[in-house]
Amino acid sequence: xxxxxKGRYAVMAMADLASFxxxxxxxxxxxxxxxxxxxxxxxxxxxxxxxxxxxxxMRGSQGGYTLERPASQIKLSNIFIAVDEEVxxxxxxxxxxxxxxxxxxxxxxxFLWDKLDxxxxxxxxxxLLEDLINKRLK
Amino acid sequence: xxxxxKGRYAVMAMADLASFxxxxxxxxxxxxxxxxxxxxxxxxxxxxxxxxxxxxxMRGSQGGYTLERPASQIKLSNIFIAVDEEVxxxxxxxxxxxxxxxxxxxxxxxFLWDKLDxxxxxxxxxxLLEDLINKRLK
DNA sequence: GAGATCTCCTAGTAAAATACTATGAATTAA
DNA sequence: TTAATTCATAGTATTTTACTAGGAGATCTC
Numbered sequence: 001x002x003x004x005x006k007g008r009y010a011v012m013a014m015a016d017l018a019s020f021x022x023x024x025x026x027x028x029x030x031x032x033x034x035x036x037x038x039x040x041x042x043x044x045x046x047x048x049x050x051x052x053x054x055x056x057x058m059r060g061s062q063g064g065y066t067l068e069r070p071a072s073q074i075k076l077s078n079i080f081i082a083v084d085e086e087v088x089x090x091x092x093x094x095x096x097x098x099x100x101x102x103x104x105x106x107x108x109x110x111f112l113w114d115k116l117d118x119x120x121x122x123x124x125x126x127x128l129l130e131d132l133i134n135k136r137l138k
Numbered sequence: 139x140x141x142x143x144k145g146r147y148a149v150m151a152m153a154d155l156a157s158f159x160x161x162x163x164x165x166x167x168x169x170x171x172x173x174x175x176x177x178x179x180x181x182x183x184x185x186x187x188x189x190x191x192x193x194x195x196m197r198g199s200q201g202g203y204t205l206e207r208p209a210s211q212i213k214l215s216n217i218f219i220a221v222d223e224e225v226x227x228x229x230x231x232x233x234x235x236x237x238x239x240x241x242x243x244x245x246x247x248x249f250l251w252d253k254l255d256x257x258x259x260x261x262x263x264x265x266l267l268e269d270l271i272n273k274r275l276k
Numbered sequence: 277g278a279g280a281t282c283t284c285c286t287a288g289t290a291a292a293a294t295a296c297t298a299t300g301a302a303t304t305a306a
Numbered sequence: 307t308t309a310a311t312t313c314a315t316a317g318t319a320t321t322t323t324a325c326t327a328g329g330a331g332a333t334c335t336c
Contacts, residue, residue, distance in 0.1 A: 001141045001218075001225050001258075003251070004294065012247050027311065041296060047313070060304025061310040087140070109150050112265075113141070115275050119261045123254060137253050142323065165282065179325060185284070198333025199281040 007085030009037050010045050011132070014079055017055065018071040018133050025057075025064030045083055052082035071133060077124035087120045145223030147175050148183050149270070152217055155193065156209040156271050163195075163202030183221050190220035209271060215262035225258045 012035050020026045028046060032039040046065060049055045054074060055065045067074070080086070131137055150173050158164050166184060170177040184203060187193045192212060193203045205212070218224070269275055 001145060001223055003254070006294080008247070008251070011250070015247060025311095029311080038296060040298080043312075043314090044296095050312095057312060058304085059302075059310095059312045061308090062305055063303085063311050065312090109146070109153060109270065111273065112149070112270055112275065113146070116141070116261060120258055123257045127250075132247065132250055135249065137250065144323080163282095167282080176325060178327080181284075182325095188284095195283060196333085197281095197283045197331080199279095200334055201282045201332080203283090 004085060006045065006083050007080050009035070009041070010049065010079050010083040010085070011076060013037065013042060013045065014049070014054070014067075014074070014129055015133050017065060017067055018129055021064070021066040025062070025066050027064040030064070048082050048084070049079070052078065054078060054082055071130040072128055074129040075125055076127045076129065076132070077121060079129070080124055087117050087124075142223060144183065144221050145218050147173070147179070148187065148217050148221040148223070149214060151175065151180060151183065152187070152192070152205075152212070152267055153271050155203060155205055156267055159202070159204040163200070163204050165202035168202070186220050186222070187217070190216065192216060192220055209268040210266055212267040213263055214265045214267065214270070215259060217267070218262055225255055225262075 013031050016031050016035055017026055020030070028039055028042045031037065032042055046055060046057070050057055050065075053068050056068045057063065057065050127137060151169050154169050154173055155164055158168070166177055166180045169175065170180055184193060184195070188195055188203075191206050194206045195201065195203050265275060
């Protein structure tokens, strides 16, 4: 079980924005250098973050990104969901071959994974981007 | 972020053992059929579970596995650790190229992943195999 | 003691997911 | 008009995961 870099990069980049985009938009080139993340990969992540209205963009020279809402109104769960870093302990969704919801008998541990999902998600739900940049975590 | 089948299979197999191996050892063939897990894959998992003294084996005909300790004394964390399904939100361990602990400046979200690890592990630490088979989770 | 049923052990491999690269068009400030 | 930037899509290398293959060794039952 691991968190992939996608989710980590997204959170780090958003934290970077929260810290540096107060006056002016911040370019992905900047973030790429500061956080040591491939530019092209960042671009892909930011398209998703924009679609979910977590950031807004300004094109052209001197352009870049800013937060769409203040850091106090962005949950970590918003970020993870935006980049498709879902917590999925089970692959019993649309997959017709694997998983267990297409069998007569539900897998006996099914409810355990549900609980685990809830437990993990509660962390992302309760933590705000603001908490992260202030290093104030519960 | 996802839990791989390795961890899930291990927990399901242990739950199966807890339910069926009270009188007699249970063979992996049985578990394989009941839980729909490849026999050879189960064998690999059980070698690890045995090394960590979570199960004991009886070879030969009518052999199989039983729990080494009662289900009330086995934490889910024991099982996950045994099959190497560690929770690792970061790859900053021995990897010299990636990660962040070999840089001068620690990645600013480092402490977040630590907190997350703790949060997830607390779930596995507090849940016993017994709770699972009794469907009694907090 | 032969045969069946098991665990034990190691290598190899197919498939899936991940992380990243490449390329170029569109937009805009200076 | 040029440089800097976002936007968009396709392709690929790497890594991880999940599984298969093929046997050797142990032990019960007949």
